Amino acid sequence: MAELDTSGGGGKKGKKVRSKKQSTRVDLTAMVDLAFLLITFFMLTTSLQKPQAMDLAMPDKDKNNKDAELAVKESRTMTVVLGSNNKLEWYLGLLDKPLEGPTVTDYARDGIRKVLIEKNKAVLAQGGAKNNGLFVIIKPSDKSNYKNFVDILDEMKIVNIQSYGVSNDIFKPEIDLLKKDNLY
Amino acid sequence: MPRVKVKRQSTVTDMTAMCDVAFLLLTFFILTAKFKPDDPLPIDIPASTVQIKVPENNLATLSIVKGRVLFGMSDDDVRGATLDKMGKQYNISFTPEEKKRFSGIDAFGVPIKDLKAFIAANGEERKKMIPGVPVDSTNNELNQWLLQARYATKELHNKDMRVTLKGDNKEEYPTVKKVIETLQDQKINKFSMITSLRVVK
Numbered sequence A: 001m002a003e004l005d006t007s008g009g010g011g012k013k014g015k016k017v018r019s020k021k022q023s024t025r026v027d028l029t030a031m032v033d034l035a036f037l038l039i040t041f042f043m044l045t046t047s048l049q050k051p052q053a054m055d056l057a058m059p060d061k062d063k064n065n066k067d068a069e070l071a072v073k074e075s076r077t078m079t080v081v082l083g084s085n086n087k088l089e090w091y092l093g094l095l096d097k098p099l100e101g102p103t104v105t106d107y108a109r110d111g112i113r114k115v116l117i118e119k120n121k122a123v124l125a126q127g128g129a130k131n132n133g134l135f136v137i138i139k140p141s142d143k144s145n146y147k148n149f150v151d152i153l154d155e156m157k158i159v160n161i162q163s164y165g166v167s168n169d170i171f172k173p174e175i176d177l178l179k180k181d182n183l184y
Numbered sequence B: 001m002p003r004v005k006v007k008r009q010s011t012v013t014d015m016t017a018m019c020d021v022a023f024l025l026l027t028f029f030i031l032t033a034k035f036k037p038d039d040p041l042p043i044d045i046p047a048s049t050v051q052i053k054v055p056e057n058n059l060a061t062l063s064i065v066k067g068r069v070l071f072g073m074s075d076d077d078v079r080g081a082t083l084d085k086m087g088k089q090y091n092i093s094f095t096p097e098e099k100k101r102f103s104g105i106d107a108f109g110v111p112i113k114d115l116k117a118f119i120a121a122n123g124e125e126r127k128k129m130i131p132g133v134p135v136d137s138t139n140n141e142l143n144q145w146l147l148q149a150r151y152a153t154k155e156l157h158n159k160d161m162r163v164t165l166k167g168d169n170k171e172e173y174p175t176v177k178k179v180i181e182t183l184q185d186q187k188i189n190k191f192s193m194i195t196s197l198r199v200v201k
Helices: A029-048 A109-126 A146-159 A172-180 B016-032 B076-090 B096-103 B112-120 B141-157 B173-185
Strands: A052-057 A077-082 A087-093 A098-106 A135-140 A163-166 B059-065 B068-073 B162-167 B190-197
Touching: A029 B016, A052 A146, A077 A109, A077 A146, A077 A172, A087 A109, A098 A109, A109 A146, A135 A146, A135 B173, A146 B173, A146 B190, B059 B141, B059 B173, B068 B076, B068 B141, B068 B173, B076 B096, B076 B112, B076 B141, B096 B112, B141 B173, B162 B173
Parallel strands: A077 A135, A135 A163, B059 B162, B162 B190
Antiparallel strands: A052 B190, A077 A087, A087 A098, B059 B068
């Protein structure tokens, strides 16, 4: 290609000096490699970067509307109190005289999910037509973190619990309960 | 007797067509790619099993990280309009230049009195200016930001603004509680939380 013709003049006199025809072929291998690498990169980043949105509906916090509170049968009501160290505590019914619990468990598959599935089934089995399964009240304490909060809401979706609510007013006895079990 | 020679086949293939297609695809992916905005603070979002995508427009994102709250709006025009309204609310006048610069900011976490300095700063300096938007009961600027952004979205796009929470895994609940209560005060009882997809084990 870029070489000087050093084969000496002389020799063939009279003949025209022809410039050698250059090939127009370029090696495209490297370029194609690069292009496909970039394609792969963009394909993966575009499809995976989309975050998911988990919807959450909070109860109406209208101070004048206290009587809108719903009465739920205590055997149907499960309260889940989120404590520290990625642990939580649950009980059925009222805290003064719980029907079951309070029990400490965690967010693993054999933890709260198992309990939720069992209790939900039990409630559905005993209830009539008006019964919509377990009613779960989630009470995150000040020592729990955001991950715990999302995890427990995710469990609700996984176990398919229709009625659940997040309550931000946690009562003193519940905090005492967490303290007793070293979760606060 | 001359030996019969097998003609050597050339190993060179014409890659022009392949190259064309590759670059066409590349262009397509580059143009459609939407990178996630650069967070001023790294946020480790929790995983969940839900598979509903976050909408891209008419959205306000409240990032909660290290006890601080950052406020972000998805649309440029809404950002500008919200800044105008906030200026009126707090008697701070913003120049058109500042408004333009603010329209390019994905998220911020400064009190309104420091906003001018924040807008004037460049990218690197901005990363150091994140004390968070005040959400205390005495000085709840987040409440105002949300309210004005909702007005602006309604006026400009005639749509209701959606609110999403983007919290860090390690974030302690009290901060989250404060933000949720601020939302509830405005009767935003329905909002979303941004999560990543849980990998099934």
